[in-house]
Amino acid sequence: MEISVRTPAVEPRAMWSHSCTLDDLVTPYAVDPTVVARLEAGPGWARRWTAVWRASRARVVCPVPDLAxxxxLASAPVRSFTWQARQRHRPGLQFVLATSRMHGFESLEERRLLLALDFTGGIEEVLSQPFKLRFTAxxxxxxxxxxxLVLLNGTAVLIDVRPGHRVKDKDLVKFAAAERAAASAGWRYLVxxxxxxxxxxGLDALSARRRPMADRLGLHDELLEMVAERPRRFGDLVEATSLPAVARAHAVHLL
Known part of the structure; x- marks a missing residue:
């Protein structure tokens, strides 16, 4: 049975880009309460659910309440990233500026999430395929x-990535279990x-200019001085500079 996830027709309210969080960027998703009811809920369930980590070439098992x-930081991806001919998914490595390291992904959608994390701020660490959750339904x-698993200052967010049209019934149960496990550890969960x-x-355009950029013509200061006076539309800002053709690239870089 395949379940379709519908996107709400209502457009989000306008907001300044510097105040956006990951929740503001992704399509809203909520775990169905009827799916949650399919999970084990008896006394002591949290001690029976376990997480299997990989550390120092060994597998470490801990109860769900001890996740936090x-x-x-001493762990490694619990599942290896593999490349082979005719495989149906697209794995790879994505550089994340927040960690100054390459991080593994298993699909192009996962790569886009890693890219988005660089623009949300407050990221301390990103762990790909952090652990295997064993639960009972x-x-x-x-x-x-x-x-x-994205580590933030004092908290963490557990994330699953799955295009809406590919979410199946078995995925819903796993999402519900991951959400419950994350809550038990005091983490947030996001699909x-x-x-x-x-x-x-927008992310593709901004990410193309996020590397260091030489400013031999002093256009950075010129742009910042103009926006310090008052907010301006991007096109008007660029045209008001001494060299609009070059200032456009610098303005995107500053964004």
């Missing part, structure tokens, strides 16, 4: 490996099924 106490024991309008194009 595990030394995450009505049909028996199941496994699920979340896609990313990225898609992006709001213009987000993908």
């Amino acid at each position: 106490d595990f030394p995450t 009505i049909g028996g024991g199941e496994d699920h490996t979340p896609d990313f 990225v099924t898609g992006w709001r309008r213009h987000v993908a194009a």
